[in-house]
Amino acid sequence: MEDTDYVKQLNEPARHRYREKITAHIGYDPYQLKKSDFSRDLSDLPAVEAMDITSYLVLHTSYYTASQMKAYKSLEAFNYFVCGWVNDLGTKEALNKCRLVFARVNHSQRSGETPLKTWIVAKEDGEVVTAHCNCMAGLSESCSHVGAVLFAIEAGVKMRETASCTTEKCKWLMPSHVKKIPAAPVAMIDFSSAKSKRQKLDDAIAGRTVEKHTFQRPTVQGSKLERGSERYGCKYEATARKQYEVVQSLHHQGFSCKDSGFG
């Protein structure tokens, strides 16, 4: 196998290790493939489950500790995925009945740069064999981008397995591609919007309708009522007003209240 441009620019130990990985598990260098060489079909994904992700990132590479993994929803890798930073995910056959999954993942710290190219190799049953990423940390075979791709595969597999997932609906219901990344260190990036995206994703995975069951809050002059106490007040306003009138009437003659307009 001839070295691709990517391999040529690696230093000797990294080059050696990279060659070793692709020779043993893939039979070609994923970095020489075109987008059209990959299958976008969910049914071609290796059956990666949470257990396989933990096994690879915790036991195999020690990238995360077991307790970090338990709180996976707070991991950068998971949030990269939920925020739509994993794109163009595709699959191709590799050696020994393994599958190569290739994706582009947005840079975590630099906006406007070409996305990273990240790949993993897994057995059909989901066991992750090896991985690579062209970020600085990726040479060590695990980084947040590798983690993000694994979470994306897991979600794709879940969607595939959802009974109500029709072929039509089953096309990537993944978080939509985010092109613009805030130019801030990752620790400063607000991932709070990930929460609602995650809910949508969970719904898609479970085959639930994507329409949200929104609670329409009453508004007062355009401002939203946020607190639980205010919502409680809306619900029990009539009762509360009556009680208030009773108490105030003891001290004030002819006391009465007007509706606030909350109801």
Ligand SMILES: [Zn+2]
């Ligand atoms: Zn990486």
